[in-house]
Amino acid sequence: MSERNNYQLTHLHQLEAESIFIMREVAAQFGKPALLFSGGKDSIVMVRLAQKAFWPAKLPFPLVHVDTGHNFNETIQFRDDLVKDVCGDLVVASVQEEIDAGRAKEESGLNPSRNRLQIPALLNVIEKNSYDACLGGARRDEEKARAKERFFSHRNSFGEWDPKNQRPELWNLFNGKMDFGEHFRVFPLSNWTEMDVWQYIKLEDISLPNIYFSHNREFVRRNSILLGKCEHITLLDNEEWESGNVRCRTVGDMTCTGMVESVANNIDDIIEEVAAARQTERGGRADDKRSETAMEDRKKEGYF
Amino acid sequence: MSTDTKGYLDMDLLRFTTAGSVDDGKSTLIGRLLYDCKSIFEDQWDAVEQSSKQRGDENVNLALLTDGLRSEREQGITIDVAYRYFATPKRKFIIADTPGHIQYTRNMVTGASTANLAIILIDARNGVIEQTCRHSFIASLLQIQHIVVCVNKMDLVDWSEDQFNKVVSQYKEFASRLDVPHIDFIPISALLGDNVVDRSENMDWYKGSPLLYTLENVYIGNEHNHVDARFPVQWVIRPHSDEYHDFRGYAGRVAGGVFKQGDAITVLPSGFESKIKRVHDINGDLEEAFAPMSVTFTLEDEIDISRGNMIVKQNNPPESSQQIEAMLVWFSSQSDLLESGRYTIRHTTNEVKCLLKELKYKVDINTLHKVEDDREVKLNDIARVSIQTSAPIHFDRYRRNRVTGSFVLIDDHTNNTVAAGMIIS
Numbered sequence: 001m002s003e004r005n006n007y008q009l010t011h012l013h014q015l016e017a018e019s020i021f022i023m024r025e026v027a028a029q030f031g032k033p034a035l036l037f038s039g040g041k042d043s044i045v046m047v048r049l050a051q052k053a054f055w056p057a058k059l060p061f062p063l064v065h066v067d068t069g070h071n072f073n074e075t076i077q078f079r080d081d082l083v084k085d086v087c088g089d090l091v092v093a094s095v096q097e098e099i100d101a102g103r104a105k106e107e108s109g110l111n112p113s114r115n116r117l118q119i120p121a122l123l124n125v126i127e128k129n130s131y132d133a134c135l136g137g138a139r140r141d142e143e144k145a146r147a148k149e150r151f152f153s154h155r156n157s158f159g160e161w162d163p164k165n166q167r168p169e170l171w172n173l174f175n176g177k178m179d180f181g182e183h184f185r186v187f188p189l190s191n192w193t194e195m196d197v198w199q200y201i202k203l204e205d206i207s208l209p210n211i212y213f214s215h216n217r218e219f220v221r222r223n224s225i226l227l228g229k230c231e232h233i234t235l236l237d238n239e240e241w242e243s244g245n246v247r248c249r250t251v252g253d254m255t256c257t258g259m260v261e262s263v264a265n266n267i268d269d270i271i272e273e274v275a276a277a278r279q280t281e282r283g284g285r286a287d288d289k290r291s292e293t294a295m296e297d298r299k300k301e302g303y304f
Numbered sequence: 305m306s307t308d309t310k311g312y313l314d315m316d317l318l319r320f321t322t323a324g325s326v327d328d329g330k331s332t333l334i335g336r337l338l339y340d341c342k343s344i345f346e347d348q349w350d351a352v353e354q355s356s357k358q359r360g361d362e363n364v365n366l367a368l369l370t371d372g373l374r375s376e377r378e379q380g381i382t383i384d385v386a387y388r389y390f391a392t393p394k395r396k397f398i399i400a401d402t403p404g405h406i407q408y409t410r411n412m413v414t415g416a417s418t419a420n421l422a423i424i425l426i427d428a429r430n431g432v433i434e435q436t437c438r439h440s441f442i443a444s445l446l447q448i449q450h451i452v453v454c455v456n457k458m459d460l461v462d463w464s465e466d467q468f469n470k471v472v473s474q475y476k477e478f479a480s481r482l483d484v485p486h487i488d489f490i491p492i493s494a495l496l497g498d499n500v501v502d503r504s505e506n507m508d509w510y511k512g513s514p515l516l517y518t519l520e521n522v523y524i525g526n527e528h529n530h531v532d533a534r535f536p537v538q539w540v541i542r543p544h545s546d547e548y549h550d551f552r553g554y555a556g557r558v559a560g561g562v563f564k565q566g567d568a569i570t571v572l573p574s575g576f577e578s579k580i581k582r583v584h585d586i587n588g589d590l591e592e593a594f595a596p597m598s599v600t601f602t603l604e605d606e607i608d609i610s611r612g613n614m615i616v617k618q619n620n621p622p623e624s625s626q627q628i629e630a631m632l633v634w635f636s637s638q639s640d641l642l643e644s645g646r647y648t649i650r651h652t653t654n655e656v657k658c659l660l661k662e663l664k665y666k667v668d669i670n671t672l673h674k675v676e677d678d679r680e681v682k683l684n685d686i687a688r689v690s691i692q693t694s695a696p697i698h699f700d701r702y703r704r705n706r707v708t709g710s711f712v713l714i715d716d717h718t719n720n721t722v723a724a725g726m727i728i729s
Contacts, residue, residue, distance in 0.1 A: 007530050007562065007594045011317035011396040020598035021557045024539045028611050028653070053598070055586040056551060057543040140387045148384045166384065168410055168635050170417035170724045171710045172557070173650050177719035191398055193389045 012200055019046075019188035020053040021172060022151055023135065026186050027053075027060045029176035030133040033186075034091070036122075037063040039075035040251040041208055042137030042189055044082065045197055048206055049188065050135075051086055061135070062089035064125060066118045069096040070232050075251055078209040093125035123159045126183060133176065133184045141193045151190050157181035195274055202267045211248045214265040218243045225258035315391065318524060319398045321415040321448075323439035324425030329456045333425065333494035334388060334401060337516065340501040343390035385411045394520045409669075409684035410635045412439065413724060416446040417710070420524050423452050423515075428461045428491070432474040438669045440475075444482040445631060445686070445726065447706060450522055451479075451487045454515060458507065459493040465509045481672055486522075490515055528595035529705045533561030533569075533617040536652035536708075537609055541600060553584060553600040554609055559652060559707040560700070561617065563601070564592040568618045571609055572698045577618065578605040595707070612654035614698045622708060624696045629728045630711070631667075631702075634685045636722040639715065641681035641689075647722070649693060651711040657694040658713070664688040688728070702726035 009017065026033050035050060037043045050059050065079060083090045095117045098104035103124070104117045126134065140147045150166050152174045167175055176184055189197070201208065218229035218241045227233055229241055246259040247270075264270045324330040337343075388399040400415030402408065416422060422443040426436055443451055453475055461467040468491045479487060490499055491510055498504035499514040513521070541553035563569075567580045583590040584600040593599040601615065609615075616622060634641050642660065649658040665674040667686045681687045702709030713723040 006525055007528070008316060008525055009597065011315050014317050014596065017557060017596055017598040021538070024555055024598070025653075028539045052586045053555070054539075054541060055584070055600070056545070056548045056553075057541050058545075141389045147386045147388065163384070167721050168414045168712075168724070169721075170414050170712060171706060172418075173710065173712045175650065175712065175714055175719070175721045177648075177714060179719065191387070191389070193391075193396075195391070196396075 012196060012203060015192055015196060016049065016052075016200070018172075018191065019049045022174070022186060022188040023050055023053040025174050025176070026133050026135060029174070030184070032129070032131050033061040033133040033135065034064045034126075034129070034131040035059070035061050035135040036137070037065045037079065037090075038137070038251065039065070039071065039079050039209065040137070041197060041201065041212060042139065044206060044208060045200060046135065046137045046188065047082060047086060047088075048204060059086065059088050062091050064091045064093060064131070064134070066093045066122050066125070067095065068118060069094065070230070072209070072211055072228075072248075072251065072257075074209045074211045091125065091129065093121045095121045097121075098124065119159075126159070131183060132178070133186055135186050135188065137189050138187050139189050139192050139194070139197075149187065149190070151187055152176055153185040153187065154178065155183050155185060159183070161185075195271070198267065198271050198274055202271065209251065211251065212270070214245045214247045214263045216243060217246050217259070219246060219259060226260065228257075228259055315394065315396050316524065317396050317398065318421060318519060318522070319400065319419045320421040320423060320519070321400045321402055321412070321419045321443075322423045322425070323402055323412055323443075324435070324456075328425045328427045329494045330401075330425050333423075333454065333456065333492075333500065334399060336494050336497055336500050337399075338388065338390050340497070341390045341392055341516070343388075385415045392516070392520055397519065409438070409442070410633065412442050413446065413633050416442055416448055417706075417724070419443075419446075419448055420527055421450040421452065421519070421522060422448045423454055425454050425456050426471055426475070428455050428457045428464075428467055428471060431471045432478060434670045436475070437478055437672075440479060440482060440484070441667075441669050441672060444484050445633075447483070447703060447726075449485055449527070451484050452515065452518055453487060453489045454494075455489065455491045456494050458491045458498065458504075459496055463491075463504075463506045465507070468510075488512070488518055490518065529560040529700075529707075530594055531561055532620055532622065532700060532705065533563055533567070534559040534622060534700070534705065534708050535563060535601070535615040536654065537611055537613045537615060538653045539611060540609065551602070552606065553602050554615065555598075555600045556615075556653065557598045558593050558595045560595050560705050561620075562592050562594045563615075563617070565589070569603070569615050570618050570621065571607060572614045572616060572621070572624065573696055574608070574613070576605075576607040576609075578603040578607060580604075612652075614652065614654075616698075622698045622700050623729075624698050626693045626696050627661075628691050628693070628697070628699065629664075630689060630691060630725040631728065632681075632687050632689050632713075632723050632725045634681050634683060634687070634723050636715065636720060637683045638718065638720070639722065641685075641687070641723070643679070646716070647713040648716055649691070649697070649711050649713055649725075651697050651699065652708060654697060656697065659692045660689060661692045662690045664690065689725075691725075699727050701728060 054060060063083060098121045099106055104120045138146055150169050154167060155161060219226045220235060220239050220241055226246060244261055245263050247262045248257055248259050251257060262273060264273045322330055386401045388401055390397050400419060402412045402415040424436060424439050455468055455471050472489045490512060491507055492499040494500060498506055501516045503514050535556050536559055537554045538556040541555050543551050563580055565580055565583060569580060570577050581602045581604050583593050643663050645660045647658055649656055663679060665676045665688055666678055668675050669686055700708045709727045711725045712721050715722045
């Protein structure tokens with residue numbers, strides 16, 4: 001701990017203390033919470049914070065992964081190792097099963113994204129397991145609709161978010177009361193920025209899937225976004241696979257997670273790159289580019 | 305932004321709110337701070353530029369950076385508290401950007417509840433107006449220690465020192481009735497950037513610091529109470545594992561004072577006494593814990609403690625009572641405050657039933673006068689009340705400790721948070 005004299009916490013330790021406080025509130029206020037785990041750096045940091053919050057006990061909630069079936073292999077491998085490492089419970093909600101059962105329909109067109117299809121899979125796994133609170137790793141600096149979301153975000157029995165009727169949150173008093181069938185999404189990393197997350201990963205020496213670091217991969221440039229080669233992406237007439245050193249800034253579906261050309265292969269280099277970046281990390285997300293309020297619209301329907 | 309990790313790990317955190325009325329340039333000021341501190345990215349800028357064009361705005365509309373929700377963009381107003389982040393090599397900043405319309409007092413209170421500092425914007429042409437008073441009063445009510453008054457649009461009054469001084473003395477006269485220890489005044493032009501990040505060349509007569517420098521250097525070492533040791537228990541950790549078979553840890557966030565290994569403590573409400581055995585951290589033991597750290601204690605004796613209890617140091621107990629006097633801000637648009645109404649009160653990690661016993665008076669937040677003949681407390685009203693609780697709560701006055709002196713009221717029928725309260729006695 002690099003604390004200052006006269007009882008001052010550094011900003012990272014203040015953020016850490018706040019997030020741990022939120023996680024413990026969730027364990028205390030809800031009967032059946034779950035941690036939504038995407039395999040991305042933010043949810044990996046969440047697992048680390050949860051470990052700290054409840055040590056030496058195990059996590060009092062399972063990790064729930066909504067598997068689109070379009071995930072990077074590296075993410076799945078990493079997820080399984082991490083679950084083993086923290087002695088956690090893993091619940092997988094499969095988008096493929098939703099499609100097979102006819103509850104979700106695959107998008108047609110050029111690069112069909114399963115991003116939106118996560119909504120029915122997520123709502124289903126919540127209902128099936130009666131989860132009353134889902135911890136998510138979303139941050140307010142990611143996107144403008146997120147900037148107005150509460151730590152404790154109430155969802156009605158259809159999983160919908162009503163941005164104009166949110167509960168006020170003051171001091172550190174969080175109200176998780178609800179009616180039967182409703183649930184909460186809770187975001188302990190609300191006040192973190194991308195830079196904070198990377199600095200914390202360095203401070204705590206947290207390991208990450210290797211797709212975050214520079215590696216050689218085939219990709220295609222589409223609408224100034226770099227998409228990694230995979231079976232789910234079909235080339236257009238004038239397109240071709242290129243190869244080069246790339247890495248992911250965020251990790252999601254292979255069909256919409258843009259990569260950046262980068263030679264950063266360690267945390268310090270990434271921090272340097274983040275500091276110099278001219279694009280937000282979601283700037284490479286094809287799913288956000290669909291309309292100006294794409295995120296808000298998805299969130300209202302029950303997206304993370 | 306600092307890329308030097310060591311420097312970054314040494315940064316501290318300042319939370320501030322911005323308040324102002326419509327058109328006084330608040331969004332422009334925030335846009336300017338974010339832009340000049342390189343916290344706006346190219347794709348955000350492009351998106352805002354494009355939206356501005358579509359809307360037919362003449363210049364790039366910086367308000368679109370903060371107005372994220374569809375209806376806000378449609379109506380051109382800010383509905384809710386938006387949180388913004390930026391950092392300089394010295395500090396990380398969290399801005400709670402709250403709307404200035406009269407109907408959104410509750411958002412201003414929300415933003416102010418966690419702030420160390422409030423920026424109040426005044427249009428140099430108009431001077432102190434009703435909303436200025438309202439925002440300042442809320443900052444004072446919520447015990448924000450620093451107010452920075454930015455007298456904006458100095459470019460429109462010919463950078464006039466006289467006009468600035470006039471606004472300053474107007475504000476000082478009003479502020480003498482407030483309870484804010486530190487007030488700074490800065491003449492700025494958010495639009496042109498004068499005295500925001502860089503010193504203005506148009507106002508030689510101003511000898512103080514620009515805004516960003518002030519934000520970077522304001523002293524925040526006394527934000528938490530480090531005298532009265534308070535630890536509301538949040539969660540009891542019982543691993544039930546072979547390795548930690550008998551482990552019983554009390555998890556929570558220090559709400560005040562300093563706890564060390566060996567300290568003699570009392571548990572409230574039971575009154576049981578013990579000593580702190582260890583202050584736990586995943587990486588080993590800590591020597592001490594202070595506000596606002598999240599830690600876990602183990603005690604020398606096995607005593608019955610659960611969520612909602614408070615661990616305090618012996619010889620320095622908080623007040624314990626079933627009768628409290630408080631200032632209340634009403635948050636609900638669906639129901640008004642009911643005298644003799646019953647609510648759930650959430651105070652630290654504790655929750656009990658309560659009865660709203662008496663409405664003493666309302667406060668007119670424009671004049672700060674007490675209003676005794678109006679008995680209706682509605683959305684955005686502020687009132688002094690007395691409350692009776694079903695079991696004793698353990699508190700400090702809000703002035704002494706913002707964590708153990710604050711509470712919210714929850715309506716049991718709707719589950720909504722209907723009021724926020726600050727304990728007077």
